[in-house]
Amino acid sequence: MSDPRRYEAEVGIIGGSGIYELDALTDVRRVRVSTPYGDPSGELVLGELSGTRVAFVPRHGARHHILPSRIPARANIHALKSLGVRQILGISAVGSLREDYAPGDLVVPDQIVDRTRADRGATFFDQDVVVHVAFAEPYCGRLRQLLIEAAGRATMATVHDSGTYCCMEGPQFSTRAESEMHRRLGFDLIGMTAVPEAKLAREAELCYAALCLVTDYDCWFDGHEDVTAQAVVDVMRRNSEAAKATLTTLLAKKSVDPECACQNVLASSINTPLEGLPDRAVERYALLLGKYLPASA
Numbered sequence: 001m002s003d004p005r006r007y008e009a010e011v012g013i014i015g016g017s018g019i020y021e022l023d024a025l026t027d028v029r030r031v032r033v034s035t036p037y038g039d040p041s042g043e044l045v046l047g048e049l050s051g052t053r054v055a056f057v058p059r060h061g062a063r064h065h066i067l068p069s070r071i072p073a074r075a076n077i078h079a080l081k082s083l084g085v086r087q088i089l090g091i092s093a094v095g096s097l098r099e100d101y102a103p104g105d106l107v108v109p110d111q112i113v114d115r116t117r118a119d120r121g122a123t124f125f126d127q128d129v130v131v132h133v134a135f136a137e138p139y140c141g142r143l144r145q146l147l148i149e150a151a152g153r154a155t156m157a158t159v160h161d162s163g164t165y166c167c168m169e170g171p172q173f174s175t176r177a178e179s180e181m182h183r184r185l186g187f188d189l190i191g192m193t194a195v196p197e198a199k200l201a202r203e204a205e206l207c208y209a210a211l212c213l214v215t216d217y218d219c220w221f222d223g224h225e226d227v228t229a230q231a232v233v234d235v236m237r238r239n240s241e242a243a244k245a246t247l248t249t250l251l252a253k254k255s256v257d258p259e260c261a262c263q264n265v266l267a268s269s270i271n272t273p274l275e276g277l278p279d280r281a282v283e284r285y286a287l288l289l290g291k292y293l294p295a296s297a
């Protein structure tokens, strides 16, 4: 297996249902990365897309064998950061909770409602150090704009520039009553994976935005089939070229901004004095807190 440090990447891409590889990558290397939070969803694929070094990981694993509640999101994001990644693009299949967001459309969501219930490992800082990051805007606004522009240029699909993603626990899809409740609450999209991925990207000081492909109308819309897993993957396979074309267009221009506010969010988020931390914390958080740790730590 290759040494990951030889193939630094700038941009991380997390693939969702139906997107288990990026065939446009060139100069491909596969690496195994271990982290203080366990193993990522599988090997990370390093390569070049439109002249940008990227690292790709399919969140459910290459065989789609990891359920949403058990995705090792902390390990995925820690591994990407350890490879040098400064920003992450998450690709997701979503159900639509409104008529005008139709199957085949692309959505770049701007808000998230967390309705998960399981302990998904929603923070890196689970011992010795207390961190509360600002999350009013869960996605990087700068990266969202780049994604919206790229999707508009790269595809014929309708692109929606906002939407509230409701993250449910699953793995079962919603009941009709739940789907109707989600609509009444004003949510636009339903999925199972935005949380904790977006929270962890913020804690890791990485810019993060999501490109969502609408695959279905969940189960609220009379005259449309109720969602099934097979239908989601079929629609994703048919439309995955739109997501890939968007990524190719986005990455053709420089998209990383080391001065973006996302990249320094911990400066105002750490409650615990970092002097005198136990060695285990210094070791656990070396990658995430390194620039804030006193020289003596």
Ligand SMILES: CSC[C@H]1O[C@H](OP(=O)(O)O)[C@H](O)[C@@H]1O
Binding pocket: 015, 016, 017, 018, 059, 060, 068, 091, 092, 093, 094, 191, 192, 193, 194, 228, 229, 232, 233
């Ligand atoms: C395969 S249907 C349900 C599955 O699809 C979505 O996953 P992802 O966001 O990774 O594309 C949804 O959140 C569920 O995990």
Ligand SMILES: Nc1ncnc2[nH]cnc12
Binding pocket: 093, 094, 095, 096, 173, 174, 190, 191, 192, 215, 216, 217, 218, 219, 227, 232
């Ligand atoms: N209707 C739906 N509910 C939850 N997750 C989904 N992913 C794609 N469609 C979905």
